[in-house]
Amino acid sequence: MSDPWHLEATIGGWPGPAYSIQGTGTxxxxxxxxxxxxxxxxxxxxxxxxxxxxxxxxxxxxxxxDWAPRYADPDVCDGTHWAITxxxxxxxxxxxxxxxxxxxxxxxxxxxxxxxxxxxxx
Numbered sequence: 001m002s003d004p005w006h007l008e009a010t011i012g013g014w015p016g017p018a019y020s021i022q023g024t025g026t027x028x029x030x031x032x033x034x035x036x037x038x039x040x041x042x043x044x045x046x047x048x049x050x051x052x053x054x055x056x057x058x059x060x061x062x063x064x065x066d067w068a069p070r071y072a073d074p075d076v077c078d079g080t081h082w083a084i085t086x087x088x089x090x091x092x093x094x095x096x097x098x099x100x101x102x103x104x105x106x107x108x109x110x111x112x113x114x115x116x117x118x119x120x121x122x
Contacts, residue, residue: 005056005089011082011114019121021112026052028104030116045116056088058111062104064093071097084108 005024012018016035021028028048033040059065064086073079076099083096095102113121 004087006087007050007085009082009084009121011080011109013080017084017120019119021116021121023047023115026027028116030119032120043119047115050117055111055115059086059088059108062107062111064095064104064108065091067093067095067102071095071100071102072098 007021007023007028009021010019012034014035016033016038018033018036018040020031020033020040023029026049027081028045028047030043030045033038079099081096081098082101084093086093109121115120
């Protein structure tokens with residue numbers, strides 16, 4: 001069994017779509033909101049250990065642990081907001097942003113999507 005871990009990630013903007021991932025152990029709770037005011041779609045996914053190991057290796061390779069706590073574009077009032085909190089292998093990351101992103105952000109979103117059986121996370 002792998003090390004204990006916890007993951008929370010959200011991304012979205014007004015009026016939608018928005019995505020949320022919460023995971024621990026071998027379970028991911030995935031939520032997709034097509035448009036604010038509608039009921040979100042919820043799914044619980046069981047993630048095999050091998051897939052989790054590959055995800056954590058990719059997170060390490062993408063340099064997520066070096067992300068700053070906050071990214072923001074002060075010239076944009078509305079748009080895309082995101083946040084990620086990760087606890088894994090004795091490390092912790094809390095990072096968030098509004099219309100600004102760290103290096104390799106799109107690759108991390110793709111890794112999160114792949115972790116959730118290729119459900120969207122963008």
